Amino acid sequence: MAEPDSQSYLDPLAISRGESLGILARNVVEGYRVGEHRSPFKGFAIEFAQHREYTIGDDPRHLDWKVLGRTDRYYIKQYEQDTNFVVHLLLDGSESMNYGSGKITKLHYAKALAACMAYLVLLQRDAVAVGVFDTQTREYIPRTDNLGKIHHIMSRLAAFEATEKTSLGVAMADLSRMAKAKGIVIVLSDLFDDEEGFERGLQQLRFSGHEVIVFHVLDPDEIDFPFKGRVQFIGLEGAATVETNPADIRKSYLEEMNAMRLRMRLACDRTGSHYVLANTGTSLAETLSGYLVFRHQVCAR
Numbered sequence: 001m002a003e004p005d006s007q008s009y010l011d012p013l014a015i016s017r018g019e020s021l022g023i024l025a026r027n028v029v030e031g032y033r034v035g036e037h038r039s040p041f042k043g044f045a046i047e048f049a050q051h052r053e054y055t056i057g058d059d060p061r062h063l064d065w066k067v068l069g070r071t072d073r074y075y076i077k078q079y080e081q082d083t084n085f086v087v088h089l090l091l092d093g094s095e096s097m098n099y100g101s102g103k104i105t106k107l108h109y110a111k112a113l114a115a116c117m118a119y120l121v122l123l124q125r126d127a128v129a130v131g132v133f134d135t136q137t138r139e140y141i142p143r144t145d146n147l148g149k150i151h152h153i154m155s156r157l158a159a160f161e162a163t164e165k166t167s168l169g170v171a172m173a174d175l176s177r178m179a180k181a182k183g184i185v186i187v188l189s190d191l192f193d194d195e196e197g198f199e200r201g202l203q204q205l206r207f208s209g210h211e212v213i214v215f216h217v218l219d220p221d222e223i224d225f226p227f228k229g230r231v232q233f234i235g236l237e238g239a240a241t242v243e244t245n246p247a248d249i250r251k252s253y254l255e256e257m258n259a260m261r262l263r264m265r266l267a268c269d270r271t272g273s274h275y276v277l278a279n280t281g282t283s284l285a286e287t288l289s290g291y292l293v294f295r296h297q298v299c300a301r
Contacts, residue, residue, distance in 0.1 A: 009115035009154050017289035018120045021296060023087070023184075085183050086127045086143050088210075089114045090175060091157070092189030092217070093132040093139070094166030101221040102281065109280040110188040110217045111157045115150070116288060117186060122147040129179075132157070133171035134164035169197025173204050182209035188278070190217050191264050198264070202271040212273035213291075216264060220281035225253050 053075060067075045091114050097107035104112075114130065121128045122145065129143035130153055139160055141153055168189055175185060185205050191198060191214075205212050221227070227246035261277070268275035276291050 009112040009157065010119055010150075011112060011116055011284040013283070013285040014116045014288045015119060017285050018116060018292060019123060021289065021292040022124055023117070023120055023126070023292065023295070086129060086179070086181060087117065087121045088143075088175060088179055088183055088185045089118060089128060089130045090171060090185060090187045090189075091130065091132045092134075092166060092168065092187075093160055093162045094134040094164060094192075095162050096166065096190055096192045097162050097217070099219055099222070100280065101219050104280065106190055106217045106219055106280055107162050109278065109284070110215070111160075112284055113215060113217075113278065113288065114186075114188055115154050115157060116284060118153050119147075119150050122150060128153075130157070131171070131175060132160050133166070133168070133174075134162065135167045135170070137171055137174055166193050167197070168193045169201040172198075172201025176201075176204040176208045176210070179208070179210065182211075184211045184213065186213045186215065188215045188217055190222075191260075195260075195263060195267070199267040199271065202267060202273050206271045206273065212268075212271070213276065214264070214268055214273055215276045215278040215287075215291075216261065217278045217280065220279060222257065223279060225250050225257070 053073070062076050064075045067073070091110055093107070097110065098105050100106060100108070118128045118130065125145060127143045127145040130139070130141040131137050132139035139156055141149075141156055166189075168187070168191065172185075172187070179185070202212055202214075225246065227250075230245055265275045267273075274291075274295075276287070278287050
């Protein structure tokens with residue numbers, strides 16, 4: 001299936017709905033410049049946070065003279081800074097992502113979802129970094145807060161071709177070592193990989209202080225198994241090719257697929273990560289806005 005050009009990645013309806021909602025930081029984040037999200041670090045910004053005792057070297061302009069007058073002790077006013085956050089987009093570029101029963105493949109859907117989220121993050125003056133992986137990280141676009149870089153991000157995504165097996169746990173572990181500041185990690189994958197490695201990767205990212213969102217990208221055929229007649233299933237990533245009557249295996253296939261999806265969701269629940277089913281038969285706008293509405297409800301609690 002031919003890969004559509006990069007300009008098709010920015011879905012206008014998804015962008016329109018997403019822009020009205022924005023991507024909020026659920027947890028305290030570590031930013032690197034003043035922005036819209038609460039920072040764990042104290043500075044001398046606008047909103048008062050607390051006092052601390054004056055020490056040699058502190059700027060005397062921040063002394064609280066009222067406290068000095070009442071207590072005869074020197075205290076510094078501290079304020080909370082607002083800060084931007086970094087979103088790390090981690091995209092599965094393995095061969096199994098090439099499957100597509102409709103006009104687009106899982107890989108194109110994931111690329112478009114990544115591009116739309118990157119655009120929304122940059123639009124709200126936060127920062128984004130993008131990594132594409134299979135058995136290792138193949139493409140890495142360092143973090144930027146420049147909206148003009150979205151075309152570079154899209155062209156890099158469009159140029160990538162999926163041909164290898166996958167190792168999601170390794171990619172997540174690599175990112176947990178590379179990403180020094182706490183941020184949001186968004187994983188886009190069909191999760192056809194070692195499940196224990198996946199959960200270990202989640203644990204490492206969460207232990208490093210990152211918030212994690214997993215978009216489980218699946219084709220409607222993989223979810224519903226609608227095949228009829230005699231069908232030849234061509235294996236990807238080294239799997240064998242099988243010719244069979246789908247009616248003979250539909251029940252067992254659906255049981256295993258539903259069980260796998262449940263295990264992935266539970267792994268996310270156990271690590272405090274968000275799990276989102278991204279059905280490629282559902283519009284990008286519906287998938288993205290549906291999650292962002294849910295996210296706003298969570299962040300408001």
